[in-house]
Amino acid sequence: MGAWTSAFLHQFLDGNPANCRALPGTLTVVPDGMAVVPTPPPGERGFKLANGHTLHHGFDQMIGDVIGIDAQFQVDFNPQDRVSARLDLSGHDISLLADLMQGVARVQLHLGSEQLATSVEPIPPGSPFRLRGRWHTHGQAHLWVNGALVQYRPGLVVGGSFSVTDLRLSGRSGNGTTAASPPRLRAVSVKLLRRDDPIGYLDELLPIPAGDQLTPECARRIADRQREAMGLIRAFMAASVMRLTRAWSEGDTHEPFSPEAVRAHEAAVAAAREFVLFLSGRDDDARDRVLDRLGVFLGVLEEADPQGYADLVAALEALPPTIDPECAAPIDPIAQAHAERLGPVAALLEEAWMKARAGGSDV
Amino acid sequence: MFDLEANARFARDRGHNLTGPLEHEQVSALAAHWLPELRFHEAELFHPIAPATVFDAPTALLASLPEGARDALRLLRSTPTGEVRFDPPLVLSGAGDVLGNGAAARDGLAAGAASDEAIYTHGANLSASRQIFGASTTIAGVPNPSPGDPRNPRFRPIIIGAELRMLREALKHEIELDASRENDPGGDERDLDALWGRFAVEDLFFRETGPSNLLPLPTATKRAVLQRMVLALELADPQERDAELLAARALIPFGWELVERSWSALRNYVFIEYSLFYAYNDYASYETLANEHEGDVEGFCLVFERTQLEELAAGTRAVEDCVPHTVMTSVHEEANDNDQLKRLPQDAARARDDLLLWVALGSHATYLTPGPHDVVDFEDILTDYPGELPGWALGLIVLTGLGPALALLLILALVEHITDSEDQTSDNGIGTGGGPPEAPEAPEPGGLAVKKALDVIPLSNVLGNADQNIYNGEIARLALRAFPGKWGGHDSLVNHSSPWENKTARYFRNFVSYGDIRAEVIL
Numbered sequence: 002m003g004a005w006t007s008a009f010l011h012q013f014l015d016g017n018p019a020n021c022r023a024l025p026g027t028l029t030v031v032p033d034g035m036a037v038v039p040t041p042p043p044g045e046r047g048f049k050l051a052n053g054h055t056l057h058h059g060f061d062q063m064i065g066d067v068i069g070i071d072a073q074f075q076v077d078f079n080p081q082d083r084v085s086a087r088l089d090l091s092g093h094d095i096s097l098l099a100d101l102m103q104g105v106a107r108v109q110l111h112l113g114s115e116q117l118a119t120s121v122e123p124i125p126p127g128s129p130f131r132l133r134g135r136w137h138t139h140g141q142a143h144l145w146v147n148g149a150l151v152q153y154r155p156g157l158v159v160g161g162s163f164s165v166t167d168l169r170l171s172g173r174s175g176n177g178t179t180a181a182s183p184p185r186l187r188a189v190s191v192k193l194l195r196r197d198d199p200i201g202y203l204d205e206l207l208p209i210p211a212g213d214q215l216t217p218e219c220a221r222r223i224a225d226r227q228r229e230a231m232g233l234i235r236a237f238m239a240a241s242v243m244r245l246t247r248a249w250s251e252g253d254t255h256e257p258f259s260p261e262a263v264r265a266h267e268a269a270v271a272a273a274r275e276f277v278l279f280l281s282g283r284d285d286d287a288r289d290r291v292l293d294r295l296g297v298f299l300g301v302l303e304e305a306d307p308q309g310y311a312d313l314v315a316a317l318e319a320l321p322p323t324i325d326p327e328c329a330a331p332i333d334p335i336a337q338a339h340a341e342r343l344g345p346v347a348a349l350l351e352e353a354w355m356k357a358r359a360g361g362s363d364v
Numbered sequence: 365m366f367d368l369e370a371n372a373r374f375a376r377d378r379g380h381n382l383t384g385p386l387e388h389e390q391v392s393a394l395a396a397h398w399l400p401e402l403r404f405h406e407a408e409l410f411h412p413i414a415p416a417t418v419f420d421a422p423t424a425l426l427a428s429l430p431e432g433a434r435d436a437l438r439l440l441r442s443t444p445t446g447e448v449r450f451d452p453p454l455v456l457s458g459a460g461d462v463l464g465n466g467a468a469a470r471d472g473l474a475a476g477a478a479s480d481e482a483i484y485t486h487g488a489n490l491s492a493s494r495q496i497f498g499a500s501t502t503i504a505g506v507p508n509p510s511p512g513d514p515r516n517p518r519f520r521p522i523i524i525g526a527e528l529r530m531l532r533e534a535l536k537h538e539i540e541l542d543a544s545r546e547n548d549p550g551g552d553e554r555d556l557d558a559l560w561g562r563f564a565v566e567d568l569f570f571r572e573t574g575p576s577n578l579l580p581l582p583t584a585t586k587r588a589v590l591q592r593m594v595l596a597l598e599l600a601d602p603q604e605r606d607a608e609l610l611a612a613r614a615l616i617p618f619g620w621e622l623v624e625r626s627w628s629a630l631r632n633y634v635f636i637e638y639s640l641f642y643a644y645n646d647y648a649s650y651e652t653l654a655n656e657h658e659g660d661v662e663g664f665c666l667v668f669e670r671t672q673l674e675e676l677a678a679g680t681r682a683v684e685d686c687v688p689h690t691v692m693t694s695v696h697e698e699a700n701d702n703d704q705l706k707r708l709p710q711d712a713a714r715a716r717d718d719l720l721l722w723v724a725l726g727s728h729a730t731y732l733t734p735g736p737h738d739v740v741d742f743e744d745i746l747t748d749y750p751g752e753l754p755g756w757a758l759g760l761i762v763l764t765g766l767g768p769a770l771a772l773l774l775i776l777a778l779v780e781h782i783t784d785s786e787d788q789t790s791d792n793g794i795g796t797g798g799g800p801p802e803a804p805e806a807p808e809p810g811g812l813a814v815k816k817a818l819d820v821i822p823l824s825n826v827l828g829n830a831d832q833n834i835y836n837g838e839i840a841r842l843a844l845r846a847f848p849g850k851w852g853g854h855d856s857l858v859n860h861s862s863p864w865e866n867k868t869a870r871y872f873r874n875f876v877s878y879g880d881i882r883a884e885v886i887l
Contacts, residue, residue: 007740204754336759350768
């Protein structure tokens with residue numbers, strides 16, 4: 002598992018509309034309600050896509066500060082059907098849509114006032130249609146059909162975030178739809194990334210209680226400074242995305258991701274994975290791999306924008322200390338008590354920062 | 365220490381019988397008839413085996429090797445007399461003493477020898493496990509698997525364990541077991557064995573009726589009410605039974621009520637828990653951030669309606685007419701809320717067709733659908749981490765200063781691009797076929813089909829037979845299943861081996877949450 006969290010997963014395994022996994026909330030199904038019907042044959046399982054049919058899940062608590070969304074659904078339909086399927090979050094703030102007709106699929110991902118949209122053909126008859134859309138606050142947005150990338154856009158809702166209050170499934174089926182086997186949604190999944198989820202993910206690997214030693218004022222101050230630093234980092238990352246990737250749709254002759262972008266992405270994910278392995282104590286050799294991969298990643302970014310990179314380092318180093326001395330005082334005994342465990346991590350991060358200052362090079 | 369004989373006497377003295385009116389032969393027939401088909405990934409290295417195999421296989425392999433090659437498999441331990449290489453496998457005490465090893469490893473399971481801190485191990489590493497238990501070639505005899513040419517299980521047939529638990533009886537057993545240990549001065553010293561207990565579900569049966577009650581409902585009270593209700597159901601006279609049920613309900617204090625759904629589930633349904641025992645979980649071989657550990661017990665569950673099984677016991681319903689109600693899987697940790705559940709069709713033939721499960725590569729999680737499965741997490745995120753740095757990060761910053769803090773933030777920005785772990789299932793590996801196991805003397809089916817064998821643990825009490833108890837007199841056979849210690853030597857935060865624990869409570873919680881439970885008037 003990673004930093005992303007599942008918000009909703011429905012696989013329509015039987016005739017119980019409530020047989021799904023979701024964050025706490027209230028499920029409503031129209032027009033059939035929550036009635037449990039006998040498990041239908043495999044070909045008749047799923048959520049019927051027809052006028053007036055909706056499945057709505059209202060989350061008990063709003064999921065705020067969402068900086069990443071990954072949504073997908075699968076539609077089973079007959080080739081002669083005309084089908085529309087949509088998944089909406091927070092009303093129509095975020096929408097994933099598919100229109101299927103005569104072997105052509107028009108697919109869209111709406112994010113506030115911005116969107117991706119493209120057409121895909123041919124859709125093989127008789128096979129399921131799977132649509133997936135993913136967005137991240139660094140501005141990258143992807144659309145996949147049946148596992149293949151069909152559209153990519155950088156620069157979408159850069160730095161943005163959403164609040165997710167509910168989820169709605171709906172659809173229509175038009176002329177030619179076979180009444181005997183209407184089109185259906187067979188699987189729906191929504192995963193979200195909140196701004197602080199990566200921190201929480203790492204915290205599970207090295208649980209050391211210290212936050213409750215802070216006064217609310219200190220906690221607020223630390224959080225503010227952390228966010229300021231992350232804001233600078235994210236802004237640079239988003240700019241790097243624009244430099245290293247290009248908008249692309251299936252059929253374009255150019256590639257969406259430059260070789261440098263591919264190299265940076267692979268190195269970044271590898272560095273993060275190795276850091277997780279190192280932090281969880283699973284691999285003593287992960288330390289060197291963290292630094293190696295991080296160096297590759299930073300080197301690509303620095304080479305793509307030397308001035309921007311230098312400005313980022315300077316801006317970060319000009320920030321005030323993350324913890325003021327009076328806030329650090331209650332933490333210090335805890336830090337000392339765990340020095341043996343924290344020492345290797347601290348040494349790794351010291352070296353990582355030196356490498357970052359040197360643009361990814363060895364110091 | 366766990367003492368199987370003592371636990372057996374306890375069960376016999378109290379008439380504990382987890383299969384209700386069903387005799388062991390009926391349970392076996394039911395479990396066999398409705399055994400789902402299992403499909404494994406073509407690259408799966410470890411397939412389900414019998415617990416005895418983890419004792420026998422290392423010994424057999426060692427004996428087959430020339431002496432010069434045996435040391436690589438032997439396990440080095442520090443002893444009072446110095447470093448010693450022991451033949452695998454080992455049974456270790458919680459203190460690390462060798463209780464048994466090699467051909468005599470099972471001595472470590474003898475009465476009074478092992479506690480729930482004991483550990484079985486054959487090396488706690490993938491290399492040894494692969495050498496002893498892993499598939500070495502594919503069906504076609506080549507080293508590397510491919511779709512349609514899967515790895516050939518090292519040990520055949522595929523072994524599937526099964527245990528039937530009538531839920532009322534399981535709860536009664538749980539409550540009385542706990543009470544006996546509280547009341548018996550020596551009871552605390554007697555460890556549970558792995559067959560027992562772990563059905564502490566009393567919290568599911570009670571909820572507050574109004575604003576938050578100042579007085580919590582103690583566990584003891586919950587158990588007392590439930591015990592009285594379960595015992596009431598054993599009364600033959602309906603009027604007495606209903607009166608006793610009402611009297612039990614009257615014990616529930618003001619401000620609390622019984623949860624109808626949980627009571628209906630307990631009262632009216634029965635589980636057959638199928639178990640798949642593996643020598644090793646090598647999930648980390650396929651997913652970077654996954655775990656691995658020696659020993660792995662996974663499985664799935666069929667739910668039956670109790671009335672149908674009572675009719676089976678009475679001879680008025682055939683096994684093939686006891687159509688399972690629901691199938692449930694087991695996916696990683698219960699806290700992730702990823703276990704799947706499916707209400708089966710009411711038609712026997714359609715239910716039979718729907719009894720198909722897929723086993724994930726390496727992790728051995730069970731799924732109701734093929735293909736890739738995101739290993740998702742539905743743990744409550746809504747109250748966590750409102751903008752706070754974790755404790756260790758704060759400690760780091762105090763120790764080091766700004767620079768490393770910035771490096772940490774940089775890495776955090778990368779962590780969110782790690783894609784989720786996936787479980788891979790496939791239709792291109794070996795499959796067991798559904799329904800009863802083949803006769804031992806039957807030839808292998810051929811192709812991708814492999815024979816299976818069903819090991820039904822006897823948990824039955826034939827009424828009136830004082831010698832029949834949940835151990836059914838088969839102490840030696842049950843010693844392996846009942847071993848309360850860990851079935852592997854991994855012991856880190858991420859890679860840790862576990863004991864063989866009943867999943868009854870886990871399946872019950874899933875069934876109560878998502879199952880199609882027949883509602884009824886509470887009495």
